[in-house]
Amino acid sequence: MNLKALFEDDGAVSPVIGVILMVAITVILAAVIGTFVLGLGDRVSEAQPNAQFSFEYSQAEGHNWVNVTHDGGEGVEGDQLKMDVGGDEVWTPSYTTTGREVDEWSGNKITAGSALKVYDDSNIGDGQTVKIIWSASGSDKTAVIGESEVSY
Secondary structure: OOHHHHHHOOOOHHHHHHHHHHHHHHHHHHHHHHHHHOOOHHHHHOOOOOEEEEEEEEEEOOEEEEEEEEEEEOOEEHHHEEEEEOOEEEEOOOOEOOEEEEEOOOOOEEOOOOEEEEEOOOOOOOOOEEEEEEEOOOOOOEEEEEEEEOOO
């Protein structure tokens, strides 16, 4: 066997590299197309905001109150939020099933310092969970971006 001739003969290198590149391109295209066909592509476009909220609870004027304040992080569009207490929706920008006193959230971009104060005597009680739920516009994607347990 002539070892020198083995290293100098590179006739098959180009077809092997070509086949490997074609397979790699096919796999990448299949992954991209599969992502959008399975509906994962719309989730890539809008990620949930990273925002911090503080929750305060009080009993005054004969009502059980929750005061939610945006403490920092990304601003959030008010029309993308809703508030649930114990699994029941108590506030959205379009309507309120309960009373509200301070509402800087409807139709506004919610930034640090914006507050929402809501009362709901039937839901806001010790041990209930208050959630601020974000919904992606044009999609059914939702995420809980703030959560607290009621404690007076």
